[in-house]
Amino acid sequence: MSFQPFHHTIVATDVVGSSARHDQLQLKMRDDLRGVLERTLRRQDLDLAELAPTDLGDGFRLHAPAAVSPLAMVSPFVDNLVTELRVHRQSANERSRLRLRVAIHMGLLNREPHGGWAGIVLSECARLLDAPAARDLIADAPDADLVLVVSDAVFDAVVRQGYGPAPEQFRRIPVTVKESNFSAWAYLPAPWVAAAADSSAVRRTVAANGPTAPADTAGMPSAGSGVVLGSAHAVIGPTGGTWFTAGRRAAGDGV
Known part of the structure; x- marks a missing residue:
């Protein structure tokens, strides 16, 4: 039996804390996630079925x-997904809220006659999704609805070329899962505007680091973009709103 592989962009999602949900909540979680993905893709004229979930x-x-x-599966897909998760959150209680780890990779895939998939990029994408560093990032950011992890291939071909979130908004993380040991890039979307100044995450960060003067706004991300996990500071946005970055940059982090 011979196969002919074709290039694909792979997007894998995993619901944070899913194992803590009982059967009925598991069923709701799966139905809600499918709906979120369908609406996310519909925003960019894609159909979930076309992507063979x-x-x-x-x-x-x-x-x-x-x-x-591949650009479309980073931007506008990630921003659209953040939007749909935020909309879902408005009508969900804390037990049924969806928070995701999302991994994006790309490479050659074989489609098997019975409809399955084969290719080393699948196992690599699974490792991205399971990276302990990614789990830690979203665990430490309870206000975030997702953490994104992209492979070097996606970062170099898409992000570094100026598509999607700015490269400096990603941080290098280790991917040490089972027999795998490599690195990837993580991005934590945090569209905190003026109304979010009282959020628990911002209060904790300001308490730990103290207030700082407004920074230069040149080149700052839009309100819909993510932020670097750097020392807390306030930035006056182009419309007068205030954005906050949260967390602390580790020595040597950055692009």
């Missing part, structure tokens, strides 16, 4: 064919 139990894996640019 694979059920991962606690999430879904999407396979975007070569006809769908």
Whole structure:
């Protein structure tokens, strides 16, 4: 039996804390996540079925064919997903809230006759999704709805070329899972505006680091973009609102 691999962009999702939900909440979680993904893709005129979703139990894996640019699966996909998670959060209680780890990778995939998939990029994407550093990032940011992890291939071909979130908004993380030991790039979208100044995450950060003077706004991300996990500071946005970055940059972090 011979196969002919084709290039795909792979997007894998996993719901944070899914194992703590009982059966009924698990069913609701899966239905809600499918709906969120459908609406996210609809925002950019894509259909979930076109991306041949694979059920991962606690999430879904999407396979975007070569006809769908990898750029589209980073931007506007990530921003659209953040928006849909925020909308879902408005009508969900804390037990049914969806918080995600999202991994994006790309490479050659074989489609098997029975509909399955084969390719080393699948196991690599699974390692990205399971990276302990990514789990720690979202665990330490309870106000965040997702953490994104992208492979070097995606970072170099998409992010570093100016598409999607700015490269400096990512941080290098280790991916040490099972027999794998490599590195990737993590991004924590945090669209905190003036109204979020009283959020618990910002209060904790300001208490730990103290207030600082407004920074130069040149080149700052839009309100819909993520922020670097750097020392806390306030930035006056172009519309007069205030953005806050949270966390503390580790020595040597950055692009």
